[in-house]
């Protein structure tokens with residue numbers, strides 16, 4: 131890529147519908163790179179490792195209006211740090227983790243925004259609820275009153291063609307609607323976190339409200 135980060139940000143922001151929130155996935159990139167993206171207008175950043183995020187956040191503490199999104203697999207022993215460092219956790223992938231986060235949120239007197247990670251198709255390489263598992267866990271999730279459950283997150287398995295990918299995204303959207311129609315008191319389904327550099331246009335077509343873009347903004351990770 132020969133264009134600069136700020137040029138790429140401008141182009142991609144202009145191509146997204148205004149209803150779609152761009153999460154710039156800055157994992158592996160330095161705090162200077164994040165600062166460049168901030169100066170180009172980005173306020174939402176995604177990270178997938180707690181330690182890495184903690185040190186970058188310390189270096190960027192002067193940028194007080196950044197919203198930090200955790201997008202990686204979260205181990206239970208890092209749940210407390212995650213709540214302290216992040217406003218959003220997109221990758222809540224099982225009931226035990228949700229309950230642990232809920233308990234910690236109560237103790238810390240915060241109410242993090244979370245998405246529930248769902249696997250529309252079986253995928254041994256990813257964590258997340260299957261659709262039947264998620265539907266079965268909704269009553270218990272509805273008890274997690276210190277979490278602001280905002281919607282679903284999904285990542286299609288690798289190796290699908292575009293038609294199959296868009297089906298994954300459409301089925302995620304459909305599932306969110308079904309859950310919303312059940313009218314849970316503490317589960318909202320207004321957000322769909324789906325779409326990465328290779329497939330975000332398909333995700334947007336299927337109703338994504340948050341896209342998580344790394345490579346297309348910052349270049350290849352090494």
Ligand SMILES: *Cc1c(COP(=O)(O)O)cnc(C)c1O
Pocket residue numbers: 155157178201202285325326327328342343344345346
């Ligand atoms: C790394 C990562 C992204 C960004 O991926 P790109 O293909 O670089 O855009 C998005 N979502 C998750 C969960 C990730 O781990």
